[in-house]
Amino acid sequence: MDSSSQLYWGGGVELTTNAELAILRPKVVGGGSIVNQALMDRFDDVALDDFRSASGVDFLASDALAPYYERAEGNLVLQEVPEQHRNGNAAIFAGGFERNGYRYAPLRRAQADCRFDDGNSCIECLGGCRVDSKQSTAITALPIAEQHGLTLLDQVEVDQIEERGDHVVVRGLVGPPGHQGRRQEWSAQRVVLAGGAIGNSRLLLASGYGGRLPALGRNFFTHPQFMNFGVFDEPVHAHRGPLQNYKSADPGFRRQGFKLENVFAGPASIAMLMPGYGRAHMRRMRDYDHFGCVEVCVRDTNPGRIRLGRKGQLLIEKRMDAVDRQRRRAGADAIRNIFLSMGAREVIEGDVGIGLHLMGGCAIGTDPTRSVVGPDFTLHGSSRIHAADSSIFPKAPGINPALTIAALSLKASESILEAAR
Amino acid sequence: MSTDSQTPSGMPRAGLPAEAPVGLTPAQQRGLLRLGDVVIPGDGDLPSFSESGCADGIDRMLPYMYEADRSSLLTLLEACARLPRPAIRRIVAIAAAADRFPEPAAGVFRLANIGIKGVVQSLYWSDIGTGGVHLVIGHDATINEAAYEAALKETER
Numbered sequence: 001m002d003s004s005s006q007l008y009w010g011g012g013v014e015l016t017t018n019a020e021l022a023i024l025r026p027k028v029v030g031g032g033s034i035v036n037q038a039l040m041d042r043f044d045d046v047a048l049d050d051f052r053s054a055s056g057v058d059f060l061a062s063d064a065l066a067p068y069y070e071r072a073e074g075n076l077v078l079q080e081v082p083e084q085h086r087n088g089n090a091a092i093f094a095g096g097f098e099r100n101g102y103r104y105a106p107l108r109r110a111q112a113d114c115r116f117d118d119g120n121s122c123i124e125c126l127g128g129c130r131v132d133s134k135q136s137t138a139i140t141a142l143p144i145a146e147q148h149g150l151t152l153l154d155q156v157e158v159d160q161i162e163e164r165g166d167h168v169v170v171r172g173l174v175g176p177p178g179h180q181g182r183r184q185e186w187s188a189q190r191v192v193l194a195g196g197a198i199g200n201s202r203l204l205l206a207s208g209y210g211g212r213l214p215a216l217g218r219n220f221f222t223h224p225q226f227m228n229f230g231v232f233d234e235p236v237h238a239h240r241g242p243l244q245n246y247k248s249a250d251p252g253f254r255r256q257g258f259k260l261e262n263v264f265a266g267p268a269s270i271a272m273l274m275p276g277y278g279r280a281h282m283r284r285m286r287d288y289d290h291f292g293c294v295e296v297c298v299r300d301t302n303p304g305r306i307r308l309g310r311k312g313q314l315l316i317e318k319r320m321d322a323v324d325r326q327r328r329r330a331g332a333d334a335i336r337n338i339f340l341s342m343g344a345r346e347v348i349e350g351d352v353g354i355g356l357h358l359m360g361g362c363a364i365g366t367d368p369t370r371s372v373v374g375p376d377f378t379l380h381g382s383s384r385i386h387a388a389d390s391s392i393f394p395k396a397p398g399i400n401p402a403l404t405i406a407a408l409s410l411k412a413s414e415s416i417l418e419a420a421r
Numbered sequence: 422m423s424t425d426s427q428t429p430s431g432m433p434r435a436g437l438p439a440e441a442p443v444g445l446t447p448a449q450q451r452g453l454l455r456l457g458d459v460v461i462p463g464d465g466d467l468p469s470f471s472e473s474g475c476a477d478g479i480d481r482m483l484p485y486m487y488e489a490d491r492s493s494l495l496t497l498l499e500a501c502a503r504l505p506r507p508a509i510r511r512i513v514a515i516a517a518a519a520d521r522f523p524e525p526a527a528g529v530f531r532l533a534n535i536g537i538k539g540v541v542q543s544l545y546w547s548d549i550g551t552g553g554v555h556l557v558i559g560h561d562a563t564i565n566e567a568a569y570e571a572a573l574k575e576t577e578r
Contacts, residue, residue: 289559
């Protein structure tokens with residue numbers, strides 16, 4: 001409960017305007033890399049062809065990005081979960097895929113040594129890794145940056161940015177939890193925005209950039225995720241050991257616009273996802289240790305929009321249209337097949353959609369009327385404000401974004417350094 | 422839990438605790454227990470919400486909510502302190518069945534459902550009270566930090 005309250009904006013979740021999706025937006029230094037499950041895949045041609053088509057940016061292609069992917073991968077320890085440590089939930093996933101003729105593959109995770117022989121359960125790492133195995137930016141990038149002179153200011157909420165000729169001014173509130181904060185102003189030759197899709201969009205909108213950047217806040221995607229449960233007679237112990245082991249690798253699923261992963265969560269989160277209330281809900285929760293769990297992750301097609309309300313408040317508009325709902329349904333049907341083929345006595349579909357791959361809002365592109373950031377990672381019309389995170393994605397890739405964020409950041413750093421010379 | 426709650430720039434900070442301690446009034450506490458017992462009435466060796474002793478944990482949750490969410494929650498809890506139990510049950514039932522209603526009413530009920538669950542279910546199933554609910558359902562996830570620290574020391578030698 002404490003990690004959810006303290007590591008995410010809104011005290012745990014923020015909701016879209018129609019409350020269809022619960023947005024999980026980390027507010028911890030290191031962002032998603034602290035709280036995610038560190039799944040590291042390159043984007044395939046399907047994703048990058050769509051990116052290139054939507055943006056007109058030539059380097060969004062497998063060959064052109066390969067050197068940056070290689071460098072990003074070289075900065076991390078990447079592993080597959082050793083077979084002997086895979087848990088009961090993984091066995092259900094693998095067995096169900098095999099019995100249904102679906103293709104699957106082990107997940108590649110950014111982790112150094114999870115010390116499974118000590119009895120560690122990665123489900124605990126959703127609140128941050130306590131054995132320094134997860135390759136978050138706090139472990140990888142930030143220490144190196146500090147060696148090169150980075151000064152990190154935490155507990156700062158920036159709310160204004162303004163470019164003034166030869167420099168950029170940033171204003172915000174500084175202070176530890178429990179205080180309203182004091183206003184402070186910083187000046188820099190250049191600013192690189194890395195507040196994510198919502199953070200970057202909100203900051204630029206609040207700073208008045210919406211008028212000259214009509215695409216700002218638009219094309220927002222989340223890969224809506226829905227966890228489904230199979231109830232088994234024998235204990236599954238899905239909470240023990242490595243939390244995630246496998247993903248779908250089925251071309252048919254890719255064509256249909258969804259992917260599946262074996263996943264689980266702690267009791268408080270599972271209780272949120274379980275439909276119903278009262279004794280019926282409690283009886284379902286009593287089966288917690290007997291749950292197998294697979295999530296469907298939708299490659300969403302219907303873009304959302306981040307905007308500010310009349311009082312300046314954040315509004316996250318994001319709806320699943322008929323296509324996105326069909327994709328969810330197709331994934332849920334495949335999960336049902338998996339669970340039933342493995343002997344589940346009941347299949348339960350979670351009733352809360354989650355958005356945690358937060359992408360877009362500051363899309364990269366060549367057309368200033370349809371994008372926010374140019375191919376040089378600089379805001380259209382600006383020479384000193386740059387963006388280099390998932391906010392620049394022009395579409396939903398349908399693949400976990402972390403590795404591509406790192407690769408594009410390396411590409412962006414070259415471009416920004418070149419501009420600064 | 423917010424549709425419109427993040428502070429505009431220049432306003433008090435979003436997502437950080439307010440200056441003044443944030444807690445429940447006695448009426449709001451009573452409302453939380455009554456609402457909690459409708460959502461979690463107890464079942465065999467699983468205690469009810471009020472029996473579990475988890476309600477005090479709300480003081481660890483409230484300060485991090487957006488102000489608009491916190492205000493809506495406190496209003497709901499005050500109402501639950503006064504409403505007859507069947508009325509509370511009706512509110513919870515409608516919220517839980519949100520998708521059976523047409524939009525935009527469904528969205529309002531979904532918001533209520535996630536808000537109620539976000540507080541009541543999170544408090545109870547985080548096992549911060551005396552109910553021992555994790556033990557009952559078999560949740561025993563751990564991280565062996567002691568072994569890791571010992572290994573680090575060994576490496577440093």
